[in-house]
Amino acid sequence: MGTYSTIPVFCLKLASATLVCLLSPILAPENLGLAPAVAQTTPDQATQADELFDRARSEFVKGQLPQAKESYQQVLKIYRELGNSTGVAQALNGLGQVYDLLSLETKALEVLQQALKIQQGNGDRKGEGETLIHIGTVYSSQEDYPLALELLQQALTINQEVGNQLGIGYALVNLGSVYSSQGQYDKGLDKLQQGLSILEEVGKTPKSDRILARYYQGITLNWISLAYIRSREFNQAWEFVEQAHGLSREDGYRLGEGIALALKGILYTTLGELDKGVETLELGLAITKPTGSRELEQNILFLIGGIYNQKGEYLKALEFYQQSLAIRRELGKRKLEGIVLNTIALVYDNQKQYNQAIDYYQQALAIHREVKNQVKQSTTLVNLGDVYRKRKQYDQAIDYYQQALAIHRKLGKRKLEGIVLKNIGLVYDYQVKYDQALDYYRQALTITKEIDDQKTTGTLLKDIGLVYSNWGKYNQALDYYQQALTITKEIDDQKTNRTLLNNIGLVYSNWGKYNQALDYYQQALTISKRLKDSLGIATTLNNIGSIYQNQGKYNQALEYYQQSLGINQDKGYHNPVRVAANFNAIGLVYHARGEYDRALEYYSKALGIQQDLSDRLGLVE
DSSP: OOOOOOHHHHHHHHHHHHHHHHHGGGGSGGGGTOOOOOOSOOHHHHHHHHHHHHHHHHHHHTTOHHHHHHHHHHHHHHHHHHTOHHHHHHHHHHHHHHHHHTTOHHHHHHHHHHHHHHHHHHTOHHHHHHHHHHHHHHHHHTTOHHHHHHHHHHHHHHHHHHTOHHHHHHHHHHHHHHHHHTTOHHHHHHHHHHHHHHHHHHTTSSHHHHHHHHHHHHHHHHHHHHHHHHTTOHHHHHHHHHHHHHHHHHHTOHHHHHHHHHHHHHHHHHTTOHHHHHHHHHHHHHHHGGGTOHHHHHHHHHHHHHHHHHTTOHHHHHHHHHHHHHHHHHHTOHHHHHHHHHHHHHHHHHTTOHHHHHHHHHHHHHHHHHTTOHHHHHHHHHHHHHHHHHTTOHHHHHHHHHHHHHHHHHHTOHHHHHHHHHHHHHHHHHTTOHHHHHHHHHHHHHHHHHTTOHHHHHHHHHHHHHHHHHTTOHHHHHHHHHHHHHHHHHTTOHHHHHHHHHHHHHHHHHTTOHHHHHHHHHHHHHHHHHHTOHHHHHHHHHHHHHHHHHTTOHHHHHHHHHHHHHHHHSTTTOOHHHHHHHHHHHHHHHHHTTOHHHHHHHHHHHHHHHTTOOSOOOOOO
16 A cells, blocks of 8 residues: 555645635625724724724735734724724724634634624624624634534524625635535535625625625635535636636735635646646745745645655655744644644655654654544554555554554544555565465455445455465466456556556466466556556566566567666666566576576676665566
8 A cells, every 4th residue: 555645635625724714804894884883082093993994904805914913903902992892893803814814713713702792792693694704714724614514504594684695605605615625525516606606796786895796706716616626626626716816816815816826736736737836836835925824835835845745856845844844833733733744754755764754753643643633643653554564574564554453443434444454464465474464455355345446456356366376376366366357457447457467477477378478468568558657568578588488489588688678777767676687587598598608797787786785576566
């Protein structure tokens, strides 16, 4: 099993949380033409309050969060001095949204609850409905989805009761975002589309409402794009994010533009356009930094690190991951800190720097346990098991896998349970403990059949066949290979299909049935060429060469071995273990032909590589 990675999912969640927060202050009563109830005061004080409030709102919309916070605090002080309770509630509402975007959720909830209490005391149902939405968005950003849904549903009911169309549309799109965050994409998109339709209608009304509706529409379009990304419907995601980006850029809505660029960066990455993805994300980062939204900033840094990791540029990946980690620590985001620590460990893991990988995995594991995140805890336990398996420290590997297995069973995660059982089987396979390996593989196979996971079922049947082949029980091996082959052909899993054809060819080769072996190897070679898989081609060419060698057809054997060697020596695919195996095989052919000097030449080349490597040689998949 490959090592777990969580980069895209996590980043999308944060984007959703940010979008939730962005909407909140725009629907405050002051934006809906509802004049604050002003106590007896001087014109200068009232004018100052109004100007400060307008400035705070403008700063927020432009994404100038530190300035908006200061302005809201000033206007709050004035409204309190004036005894203007409605104005106080409005200022608290605006301040709460700023705190949320600055990742100060505790402060956000504190001031929003104060606003709600004032509005309920004043009998301000419209204000109450709007503030409930704001509070719901904070809980959504904290991933407390049940409470967020409860509050947003209350808010929707109140806004419907008072006939507040903007509030209704706003509540619907927030509900849609929460459902999407929970993986309920159809339900989420339905709510989002309902909300968008209402906002579009409101946008046809007088100027003030039309301007406000554009903000809502831009944010909702981002949300819809996000939902389509999560459901892997990328064409639709592009359509909506382009609209969102255009609206946000035209209106100078910097955070909305930053989010749109982050979503575009994700989409470019899914298309394999990694350089374009980095370019787009770096533009989003440049736009986001001045806003003061550290959470969105670190999230974009995390995404950029993920692309560099995917490109194999590990030092660059670590640079961006470490920047993301520093901000997460600054914000006190322990859950997110654990995720990035696990991801940094993955980078070291990919570079075979296992000591560093283990250190970061252990740091991540400690945090996952502290915040009681059992899903991430099990992920890191599996990753630790993988590292110890690669280091051939099999007892430690099994210990970590068993801990992960216990969590998956407790949580009822059947698919993940099957994956860990497969990994444990693999460890026993490496230890040549075939009975135990088969036991765990079969437990995993039962689960994959139960959940109708055809791809993993095919892989497990292949693995069981390989155990029997290594055990020398070729009839059983062939039976499982054929079962696996039936599935891989049905689901068009060409890579596993190719591997199975190679493995079946090996069985026939071990039986001395060389013509049948050649037939399967040729089928495997055809698939590798179709896939343009150079290393797969080299593997099968080597296998075909071994058949001709066994048949005493040394010229043909040398021809295929040399072709395999040429690919393995290519700078784009250079693999010293495979090159050494090729040299050794060619040496054996010359030896068999009595050309001892040539044989020694190739044996020496192979030995030179072997002395630098501790890897076990072998080219059969």
